[in-house]
Amino acid sequence: MKLKKSLFSRGLIISDIKRFWWVSTLYGIILLIILPLQQITVEFPIKDQWRRKEILDMLMLDNNSPQILLIYIVPVILAVLLFRYMHVSKSAAIIHAMPYSRKTLFFNHGAAGFLLLTIPVIVTGMVLTALQISTPLGEVYSLPQILQWVSLTLLFNYLFFAIAVFVGMFTGSAIAHIVFTYIFHVLPAGIYVLIGYNLKYLLHGFSETSISSQTWIGILPLFKLLGFEIEEFTVIYTVGYIVAIALFLFMAMILYEKRQLETAGDIVVFPVMKPVFKYGVAACGMLLGGVYFYHMANQSFGMLLFGYFISSFFGYWISEILLQKSFKVWRAYKGYIAYAAVVVVLLTSLSVDVFGYVRRIPQLGQIEKVYFGNYFGNWSDLDKAVEIGNSRVKYSDIYVIQQTENIKNIIQLHKALIQKPYQKEGMSRHIIYKLKNGRYLVRNYLIDETHQAPFLKPIYASMEYKIQRFPVLKQQAKDIETIEIEDSRTDKNPMILADKQDIEGLIQHLQQELREADFEEFSERNEGYVYIRIRDVEDRIVHYNLRKSYTSVIQWLQDKGYYEKIMLMPEEIESAVLIKGKVTTEYYYGKMMEDKAAKRVEIKDKQIIQKILETYSPYQHKRRNEDAIVVGFYLKNSPKYVWTQGFLFEDSAILQELEPYLKQLN
């Protein structure tokens, strides 16, 4: 009469396999199709290096492969199917009236799940092995690589299965089981990103990168698989994931034993988790809705608050309705009031800057150095990035400020930025203080250069900054391989200077101009027509604008006789067309000239054309939306199309000379 005390029950496992073998079989068939079958349909012998790499990538869980999708889906489906009996009241009653303890049930259903996930992978592995031994595919991959594929796939399968089983213990509904499982996978990253976004609107100067390193998101299995790199998947990950599998299963079993079976059908089965669910949905909904409404309404702070209210309100009530499985939930209004009160207190304390976050500026004495610039990189690798930046120069777009005078300038700028309320537009600039105690203070502002000119000027004018922004300032002719000069308005070939004397001559003048260049010259995102590309001996290329004001460079080009070979000359122009318009970036696409409705005047007078050519300028960010005369040039060799466009601003002197023409535009 005594039962065997073994946890293992053949009957249970067989019944699971009998009922759910089809999931496993389907998984196996798909694996066989996307791996061995796809490989053998490649033409033999596989000489093409690229094809080889493609086949090998399949075994490396390359993120383009549908295998990844299978790992996301199959273990979750299996977990839901195997443990669905606890979600349905009928089956929960019958299964738990059988002579099994919950531990036994859990163990055997879990084991069946592992088995059903393992068999298709092993079978695929065996087929791959057979191919490796008997076909030319043996040259493409090795047996250890097949073993590696099998173990990696199983590891991820098991981890996704364990997580799905764990999440299932919290709910009494199969649909919620699926939904919660995926939410669980993305929740940590999602909350992190949402909080970052929201704080950016609420805390002037907040930078998402300052919370902590983003690298931990990459540890989460769902994201790890998304950009899977076999080289980065170290032993630590393997061990960590195995520990995670064991932990999730262990916690799932504990929860299963604590679970009350009458909760079958409920969205959340543990009473203590109900408020977590309810307020969690309200809070996440609030953060998401805030971001949505804020951007929908052109970054209006009022709409941010409205978004907070409306989405937390709906989040709260929808989760309450789900929890109670009834629409008569109005009694729960007190909970929402309490929630709203907490949020109001939090928002108020953020807006009056209780924590001093917005006002915080380190003392000069505390600062080791400052990183200043546009920063996209990984926070934890900042120093590395700057290091690369120093050699790769402009690509990192971040400048290191170490001179005391300049640090003072930064502090002055920072103080000025704090005074300004939140800007909607401008250049995004990070100010990252590296403090002497090893810590960082990170701020991010949108800077309107025109407004902040007095504070930016001394920084931009400093040699420390200029050298980093214009590496040519410390380059010598021997460091430079070639210099390429191109006028984008013409179809002339760019001129390439490789002669050391030419290079020497050009950079001397360019250095001279850049040293003298003042703030106005390079503060703006001014477009240019003529580019200088300097390629150094290490094959790194930096671009410079050849501005009209760089007269000594232009003079040098003329003296050398290069100027005509590079630049657009008045003789090449058939006609200039003027219309009235505004300064916008639309001019890029020649759209404005195509506007047939606009009144236009055509100029063929060579002298006038030359003057316009000398005066007109490309798009300038600071003058955007100003009224201006839009100029389009039609070239002799392609008279039908506008070859280049630009603007004559209302203050430019040439407008007086153009008076007779402009009259025709009215």
Next chain:
Amino acid sequence: MIEVKNLNKSFNTFKVLEDLNLHVKKGSVYGLIGPNGAGKTTLIKLLTGIYRQDSGTVMINGKSVFENENIRASMVYIPDELYFFSQYSIEEMAKFYASIYPNWNWERYERLKHVFSIDVKRRITRLSKGMQKQVAFWLGICIMPEVMILDEPVDGLDPVMRKKVWNLVLQDVYERQTTVLISSHNLRELEDVCNYVGILHDGKIVVETELDDIKSDIHKLQIAFSGEIPEAFLNNVQVLKRTQIGSILMLIVKGNKEKVLAEIKNANPVLLDILPLTLEEIFIYELGGMGYEIEEVLI
């Protein structure tokens, strides 16, 4: 056999069972009666160890039931709402039961094929509700149970099959001293099979009694006299109800049958009949004075 003491169970804030006590003797057939929503199914799920009680004890053979594999190994539970694995035929389900119940009896299973006469190759979930119930009994009896717990068991069975099923269950009770607990909202249904009855009301067992006792204690009499009805002939009889239609007197009386009859015969009635009483009537008269609206409970 089954001992329940001070059992409490709530769903969230809703109290379903409150300080409930229940006793079922070995080899008896216990009818658990109560209106819909009285908590019968909840009580049964506690008796089978599916639910965990908030407080109190549920013991079978002196052992706590919850999570007890050994008790369940010889216990059959047939719920109101049945569940079978979706792809399983009767035969496959039998094999499954055979693999998990230690006392499974194939011989019995084969013998019962004639009683139920359903093709064993058929998928259970494709059968009608009544047939599924038959399958549940069939398989349940084959595990050689010591305890059978049946929730509204004969709902959906036709009268012939009802009788067959009861016969099988009662046979087991007589032969193997199986203990049976049956719930129903209908007292009449259990009248013929139970020897004990417990009435569940407001989360408590309000009455628990042996049917033979109660049956031998209450009588319905029809009496007529040739002339006037004598004044004092009922002085020594406990009358629960008295109605008079013309010269015919209908009495419900309590007490020893022989004694009561002797007393009445002394008054020389021209007619004295003992009429059959339904169990329902017995309960209504017996319990009428207990403060419960017993008619409502028993409907």
